[in-house]
Amino acid sequence: xxxxxxxxxxxxxxKTGSILHIQDVYKAYGDNLILDDIDLSIAPGEFCAVxxxxxxxxxxxxxxxxxxxxxxxxxxxxxxxxxGSPDKDRGIVYQKYSLFPNLRALxxxxxxxxxxxxxxxxxxxKKELTEKAMVFLRRAGMENHSHKYPHQLSGxxxxxxxxxxxxxxxxxxxxxxxxxxxxxxxxxxxxxMFLLELWxxxxxxxxxxxxxxxxxxxxxxxxxxxxxxxxxxxDPAELKKIGAKVVVDLHLREIGQAASPQVKTTAQFGQLxxxxxxxxxxxxxxxxxxxxxLNHPHSFYTLSSYEGGEEPT
Amino acid sequence: MKxxxxxxxxxxxxxxxxxVLVALPFAFMICAYLISSHKMLAENPNAKLLPSVAKMAxxxxxxxxxxxxxxxxxxxxxxxxxxxxxxxMGIVSAAIVGLLLGINMAMFPGLNSLxxxxxxxxxxxxxxxxxxxxxxxxxxxxxxKVILIFVGSVFVITRDIFLATLALPKEQVTKALSLGASQLxxxxxxxxxxxxxxxxxxxRLTLGAAWLFLIAAExxxxxxxxxxxIYLMRRYMAMDVILPYVCWITLIGYTLDLGLRLWVxxxxxxxxK
Numbered sequence: 001x002x003x004x005x006x007x008x009x010x011x012x013x014x015k016t017g018s019i020l021h022i023q024d025v026y027k028a029y030g031d032n033l034i035l036d037d038i039d040l041s042i043a044p045g046e047f048c049a050v051x052x053x054x055x056x057x058x059x060x061x062x063x064x065x066x067x068x069x070x071x072x073x074x075x076x077x078x079x080x081x082x083x084g085s086p087d088k089d090r091g092i093v094y095q096k097y098s099l100f101p102n103l104r105a106l107x108x109x110x111x112x113x114x115x116x117x118x119x120x121x122x123x124x125x126k127k128e129l130t131e132k133a134m135v136f137l138r139r140a141g142m143e144n145h146s147h148k149y150p151h152q153l154s155g156x157x158x159x160x161x162x163x164x165x166x167x168x169x170x171x172x173x174x175x176x177x178x179x180x181x182x183x184x185x186x187x188x189x190x191x192x193m194f195l196l197e198l199w200x201x202x203x204x205x206x207x208x209x210x211x212x213x214x215x216x217x218x219x220x221x222x223x224x225x226x227x228x229x230x231x232x233x234x235d236p237a238e239l240k241k242i243g244a245k246v247v248v249d250l251h252l253r254e255i256g257q258a259a260s261p262q263v264k265t266t267a268q269f270g271q272l273x274x275x276x277x278x279x280x281x282x283x284x285x286x287x288x289x290x291x292x293x294l295n296h297p298h299s300f301y302t303l304s305s306y307e308g309g310e311e312p313t
Numbered sequence: 314m315k316x317x318x319x320x321x322x323x324x325x326x327x328x329x330x331x332x333v334l335v336a337l338p339f340a341f342m343i344c345a346y347l348i349s350s351h352k353m354l355a356e357n358p359n360a361k362l363l364p365s366v367a368k369m370a371x372x373x374x375x376x377x378x379x380x381x382x383x384x385x386x387x388x389x390x391x392x393x394x395x396x397x398x399x400x401x402m403g404i405v406s407a408a409i410v411g412l413l414l415g416i417n418m419a420m421f422p423g424l425n426s427l428x429x430x431x432x433x434x435x436x437x438x439x440x441x442x443x444x445x446x447x448x449x450x451x452x453x454x455x456x457x458k459v460i461l462i463f464v465g466s467v468f469v470i471t472r473d474i475f476l477a478t479l480a481l482p483k484e485q486v487t488k489a490l491s492l493g494a495s496q497l498x499x500x501x502x503x504x505x506x507x508x509x510x511x512x513x514x515x516x517r518l519t520l521g522a523a524w525l526f527l528i529a530a531e532x533x534x535x536x537x538x539x540x541x542x543i544y545l546m547r548r549y550m551a552m553d554v555i556l557p558y559v560c561w562i563t564l565i566g567y568t569l570d571l572g573l574r575l576w577v578x579x580x581x582x583x584x585x586k
Contacts, residue, residue, distance in 0.1 A: 066487060066491070068487045085490065086487045086490035086491045087490060087491065087493070088491060088492060088493035090491055091491055091492075092487060092488060092491045094484050094488070097482040097484040097485060097488070098484070098488060100485065100488075100489075100503065100507070101507065101583050102506050102507050102581070102583050102584075111492060112492030112493055115489065115492055115493055115494040115495075115498050115502060115503075116492075116493040116494075149582065149583040150583075151583060165492075166491075166492075169491075169492050169493060171491070
């Protein structure tokens with residue numbers, strides 16, 4: 001591998017200041033390259049929205065951060081240390097299956113604490129934690145649903161409980177994989193507001209994967225687009241499949257400041273959506289790697305080469 | 314437009330017709346027996362094949378209310394208790410072992426490699442074929458009979474629990490770990506509670522096979538038990554005992570099945586959604 005860092009002056013400083021630092025990450029299944037040299041460094045408190053065409057590997061990247069899968073090469077650091085198998089530092093909300101079907105809504109929220117305690121410890125803190133959980137449920141307008149099983153809740157209510165459940169364990173970073181994609185538009189907007197509210201006051205770092213560009217541009221303080229639609233010096237015919245790279249990395253708003261829903265109606269917003277749609281989602285429009293819009297102050301890229309082939313054992 | 318009452322995909326029989334239909338095959342079976350029995354006894358009052366209801370009631374009452382002069386026990390109740398003990402011990406131990414083995418095989422790839430092919434191999438051995446071996450090794454008293462029921466049930470339960478565990482979404486494991494669960498916490502506090510209702514349902518279905526093994530074992534070597542009595546009475550062609558015993562076994566089996574089904578519905582309301 002050849003290294004040449006571009007974009008930032010001091011990579012070490014960036015690395016230590018970030019909560020999540022991803023460098024030179026490749027992911028291949030057999031000969032099939034999915035992620036091609038991902039470099040991404042995320043500051044604490046950032047709401048990082050990740051978009052990309054379907055099959056570009058954005059969910060794969062999330063699973064690498066989660067520890068559900070391992071990188072082929074490259075490093076993923078959380079607070080400076082390499083990540084391992086999933087643990088309570090990284091919360092996760094999926095599109096579905098986030099809730100345990102055999103537990104009622106309230107018990108789902110409390111389950112994380114329960115799992116980490118001995119029964120006598122749990123007995124001592126049960127009342128206090130239940131009250132805390134009920135505060136969250138009340139804010140979500142769900143105090144009357146605390147004793148329902150997940151299958152008795154609507155899709156939107158289930159995702160509310162799932163978000164509360166993940167936050168309640170106080171992770172360092174919250175990963176979300178298309179959390180609102182199965183919801184109808186009304187429930188979806190409610191959820192977006194609810195999540196932004198919680199994010200603003202908790203100062204949590206969120207890594208939010210979605211296929212919906214408008215959702216990403218509205219929710220994120222930072223917008224990252226992954227795409228396999230680009231061109232470089234390699235002969236496309238030689239590559240089994242072109243792996244996705246970060247093709248767009250934009251600073252949208254300051255950390256800790258959620259956008260108001262009105263922003264969606266502005267001309268700027270529309271222009272932004274159009275630009276990203278062209279750069280990342282249009283198979284006919286292939287930017288050269290040197291022309292990517294990587295304008296975020298923390299954006300960097302290393303030039304390296306992947307020797308290819310098998311996963312290391 | 315009305316829905317058809319009886320025929321077709323869209324039929325809605327309604328509550329009254331539903332219960333009439335439920336009762337119909339039973340009524341038919343009972344009538345057919347009574348008529349055949351009546352005809353046969355009219356020709357030959359001593360015929361043993363299809364005894365009258367009165368005769369069967371009399372024989373059952375004798376076994377249930379008169380103590381055996383040799384042992385001082387009431388044979389009907391003694392048979393019932395010892396059969397249910399064997400059945401219970403065999404099926405409960407099979408359920409516990411099958412649950413633990415099935416879950417752990419599905420969750421731990423190492424154990425899966427070690428045990429899966431072997432369990433499949435063992436499950437194919439016909440349990441009745443090894444019954445003589447069990448009698449030789451464990452003797453002819455209780456142990457061999459319980460072990461036969463255990464061996465006949467445990468692998469079916471293991472394999473079913475294994476498949477049920479595999480069918481749970483993998484996301485749940487990651488989710489539980491991300492909430493701070495330990496590896497054993499995932500297996501025993503996240504996965505196990507979700508597989509429990511399936512265990513009860515599997516056990517329900519396995520009970521049929523368990524009865525088969527119980528009666529086979531009792532027929533060969535026993536001094537009491539429902540299967541023993543039936544095979545003993547066969548020598549005297551005492552259909553007036555055999556038929557009530559068969560009905561009694563069926564009634565017990567049906568009650569167990571119904572009990573387990575109601576238990577699952579009551580205890581695991583999230584399961585049958």
